Amino acid sequence: MKRQYLLGLITLLLLAGCADNKDAVPDIPPSDLYTQAHQELQSGGWTEAIKKLEALDSRYPFGPYSDQVQLDLIYAYYKNGDYPLTLATIERFSRLNPTHERSDWIMYMRGLTHMAQDSNFMHSLFNMNRSDRDPEPVKAAFSDFKRLLERYPNSQYAADSRIRLVSLKNRLAEYDLASADFYLRREAWIAAINRCQEIQKTYPDTKAAHESLKIQLKAYKALNLEDGIKQTQALIDLNKEK
Template sequence: MKRQYLLGLITLLLLAGCADNKDAVPDMPPSDLYTQAQQQLQSGDWADAIKKLEALDSRYPFGPYSDQVQLDLIFAYYKNGDYPLTLATISRFTRLNPTHERSDWILYMRGLTHMAQDSNFMHTLFGIDRSDRDPEPVKSAFSDFKRLLERYPTSQYAADSRIRLLALKNRLAEYDLASADFYLRRKAWIAAINRSQEIQKTYPDTKAAHESLEIQLKAYKALNLEDGIQQTQTLIDLNNKK
């Protein structure tokens, strides 16, 4: 019985070893390994490209392809949906290359990665509202794209960053609107008013800012504050005329 157990264990170990060997990147000159990785990147074979790039990174950390391998890993991780690894590689690259010539692209990729962390295919497919979800990835993405525009206004990524900033601003405004509505439903009138006014101040040109006035009006009415009611109604009337 013991002998059979040992034979079975040995077989499992051998199979595991074969699997590891199958997945292992063969030893070859860095130029050949890099060429294969590039071919796989171009064909969209992200997983295999990542294996070869990681092998290059670990075997030749100071080789002639070092910087480009890191940049390629950032792109491959992002395309493969490995967002924590994307951000970790970006952080490492930025720390080692604070003034790199492609720093605008690095910021752009960090913004895209943070933005992707807020997205969910099934939510989009079924039209599920995400306004009440964690806004931290959106705030981080907003900061990344804003920093890119401030530091590199003529970057080839500037135009797209501006478009994304607008979408992110609307997303953040919607999150605050959901919070204001939550306070209203909980009868936390003052909190609902404060959050509504914060939206109007921070995101004045968004749809959420206009909708927050209705929440603000209901809260003032619940508190029987006539001055607040009149001022808010005046703002609503002005917005309706635009």
């Protein structure tokens, strides 16, 4: 019985060794390895590209391909949905290359990665409202794109960043609107009013700002505050005229 157990264990170890050898990246010149990695990137073979790029990064951390390997890893991790690794690689590269010529792209990729962390395939597929989800990735993405525009207003990524900022602003306003509605349903009238006023102040040109007036009106009515009711109703009527 023991002998059979030992034979089975040895077989498993041999199979594991074969699998490791099969998955191992060949020890070839860095130029050849990078060529293979680049071919995988071009064909969308993200997993294989990552495997080869990580091998290059570990074997030749200060080689001639060092910077480009890091940039390629950022892109491959992002395309493969490995967002924590994408951000970690971005932080590492930015720390080591604070004035790199592609710093605008680095900022852009950071924004895209934070933005992707707010997305969810099933939510998008079924068109589900994501306004009650954690807004921190959205806030981070908004900050990334805003910083890119401030530092590199003429970047080739500036136009797309401006479009994304509008989308992110609407997303943040919708989150605050969901919070205001939450307070209203819990009969936390003052908290609901404060959140609505914050939306109107911070995101005045969004749909959520207009919707917040309805919540604000209900809260003022619940408190029987006539001045607040009149002022809010006047704002609602004014928006209808526009």
